[in-house]
Amino acid sequence: MGGKPTAPGVAIALALLLTTPVLAGCIGDAGQSAETASTPDSEAADEAEDWARPLPDDVTGIEHLTQVEDVEAAGGLWTEGDYAYVSGQNTGFYVVDLTTPNEPEVVGEIKDQFTRDVEMLHDGNRSVVVTAASGGGMVFIDVTEPTQPEVVGEALGGGEGNVHNANVVPGTDLVYNSRSVDTPGVDIVNASNPDDPEHVATFNDLTCHDITFSAEDDRAYCAGVRETQIWDISDPEDPDVLTRIYNPFMHVHHWATVTNGGDLLVIGDEFGGSTDAAAGCYATADNPTDDHTVSDPYGAVWFYDISDESQPVPLGWVAPELPANNVPPTPCTAHFGEILPNQDKMVIGWRAAGTYVVDFSDPSAPELVDHVTPVGDNWETRYHNGYVFSGDTDRGMDVFVPTGS
Numbered sequence: 414m415g416g417k418p419t420a421p422g423v424a425i426a427l428a429l430l431l432t433t434p435v436l437a438g439c440i441g442d443a444g445q446s447a448e449t450a451s452t453p454d455s456e457a458a459d460e461a462e463d464w465a466r467p468l469p470d471d472v473t474g475i476e477h478l479t480q481v482e483d484v485e486a487a488g489g490l491w492t493e494g495d496y497a498y499v500s501g502q503n504t505g506f507y508v509v510d511l512t513t514p515n516e517p518e519v520v521g522e523i524k525d526q527f528t529r530d531v532e533m534l535h536d537g538n539r540s541v542v543v544t545a546a547s548g549g550g551m552v553f554i555d556v557t558e559p560t561q562p563e564v565v566g567e568a569l570g571g572g573e574g575n576v577h578n579a580n581v582v583p584g585t586d587l588v589y590n591s592r593s594v595d596t597p598g599v600d601i602v603n604a605s606n607p608d609d610p611e612h613v614a615t616f617n618d619l620t621c622h623d624i625t626f627s628a629e630d631d632r633a634y635c636a637g638v639r640e641t642q643i644w645d646i647s648d649p650e651d652p653d654v655l656t657r658i659y660n661p662f663m664h665v666h667h668w669a670t671v672t673n674g675g676d677l678l679v680i681g682d683e684f685g686g687s688t689d690a691a692a693g694c695y696a697t698a699d700n701p702t703d704d705h706t707v708s709d710p711y712g713a714v715w716f717y718d719i720s721d722e723s724q725p726v727p728l729g730w731v732a733p734e735l736p737a738n739n740v741p742p743t744p745c746t747a748h749f750g751e752i753l754p755n756q757d758k759m760v761i762g763w764r765a766a767g768t769y770v771v772d773f774s775d776p777s778a779p780e781l782v783d784h785v786t787p788v789g790d791n792w793e794t795r796y797h798n799g800y801v802f803s804g805d806t807d808r809g810m811d812v813f814v815p816t817g818s
Contacts, residue, residue: 464495464512466799469817472758474783475770475801476814481509483519484809489530489578489749491542492797496520496559498542499810500528506544507810508559514800514812521560526552530578534586534604541565541607543588545576551590553607568602568610578621582649583628592620594638594686599624601650614650617642622683623749625670634678636669641680643722658717658725662710672752676720677776679759681747684712687764693746694732694766712746714761716776731779733766736786749793753815758782760801760815762791768803768813785813 485504490497492511499507506528508521530545534553542554542562550570555563569576569590577593588610590600599617604610619642621635626646633644633652643656658680660666667683684693693712713732717725735745743765750761750771757774767786773779789807796802801813 462798464514464798466514466814468754468756468796468799468815470756472753472756472770472782472815472817474816475760475768475785476816477785478800478812478814479515479517480808481517481519481810481812483507484509486806487804487808487810488528488792488806489545490793490795490802490804490810491531491533492795492802493533493540496556497797497802497810498531498533498556499804500531500544501809502529502806503527506531506542506554506562508556508562509810510559511797511800511802517810517812521556521562523554523562523564526554526564528552532579532581532588534581534588534607536586536604536607539607541604543579543581543604545579545590546570547575547577548572549576551576551579551588551602551610553604553610555607566604566606566608566610568604568612569600573612574598574600578623580624580626582633582646583626585649587649589621589624589633591623591635593622595620599635616652617654622666623668625668627671627675630675632671634669634671636666636680638665638667641666641669641678643678643719643725656719656722656725660715660727662713662730663715664711667747668749670752671719672757672773673755676718677773678717678719678725679752679773680715680717681750681761682711682713682715683748684746685744687744687746687748689742689744693744694735694763712763714747714759714771714779716773716779718776728776729779731771731773731781733763733769733781733784736765736767739765743790748791751794751796753796760794760796760813762794762803762805764790764792767791768794768801768811770815783816 488500490499497509505524510520528544534541544552551568553566555565575595578591580589586605588602598615601614619637631647635642641658644652663682665683668681710730713730715730716728769784789805793804
């Protein structure tokens with residue numbers, strides 16, 4: 414399901430959007446492929462091979478394997494080596510041993526620490542998780558010994574601003590803070606000493622909701638709520654905004670990433686800010702829970718040709734139907750996902766709509782090839798070692814198996 418909407422007015426406007434380049438400098442009204450952290454060390458990668466399964470050459474489906482016990486709730490998660498590092502929202506922070514994928518086990522936790530996003534920073538022989546703790550700042554947790562996670566430092570706390578998502582610049586000790594809808598600006602934190610990280614700069618004329626990277630191209634992609642930006646980060650302490658993408662059909666530019674080739678940009682629209690976004694996802698006239706009379710691209714994932722960064726071209730969009738049991742309304746909108754290696758496919762959490770596999774081999778007509786629903790409220794979906802893992806605000810954490818030929 415995807416492409417152009419069928420309502421006459423919307424169809425005309427979207428047709429213009431899909432045939433007119435979005436030029437650099439266009440600003441709208443306020444409102445992993447890409448790497449998001451430093452590369453895992455080789456020792457951790459070697460250990461993880463013991464339980465890895467091959468990814469099908471052509472992923473055409475996805476199956477639920479198990480729910481992880483003792484993870485009360487989850488949001489963002491980071492998978493590396495034999496472990497998943499899971500934000501538990503108000504329930505704390507968890508380290509999950511993945512070496513028995515059908516029976517993952519919580520081996521470490523911190524119960525009194527709010528976390529909503531997780532990334533990894535390698536500091537010499539130490540592995541340090543960087544978490545976003547909203548008004549609680551940016552928190553650094555030493556997980557070198559996964560069974561004994563320990564908070565070792567913090568930045569941007571004490572009312573310095575909202576820390577919505579923390580984004581580690583690949584190959585550096587720098588962490589960008591995405592403030593989301595807080596005051597404009599992106600904080601840059603030097604974490605060369607994670608025990609005493611330092612706020613070194615703030616830049617930009619808007620706040621990002623999330624930032625991903627293409628390290629080999631010195632590029633960063635800021636999903637900035639009202640627009641998406643492409644940055645040159647050849648000097649990561651002083652990024653340069655190259656391109657602004659405005660799309661009148663997107664409510665919240667929530668997450669942006671490039672595909673393996675680097676010429677296709679994927680942007681997720683978080684319809685309604687993941688509040689009571691029952692009208693998100695793909696609106697259909699015959700759905701009894703939907704007030705809309707036609708199909709509109711709400712809560713969708715969009716695809717842009719960025720082979721010429723100065724003139725990004727929108728190609729198409731895709732979104733699922735509203736869940737039939739979405740009463741009372743719960744968020745039904747694109748959230749966080751990941752590109753599968755060496756395929757024009759991605760896995761993504763669509764909140765109440767479940768976990769999806771998207772085929773974008775033709776980005777002008779992307780397809781939903783399979784999904785698992787209902788599961789709960791899928792916040793983030795990640796691929797690792799032949800499996801798919803999700804952070805779910807209702808269920809905690811789930812494990813899935815990609816299927817295909």
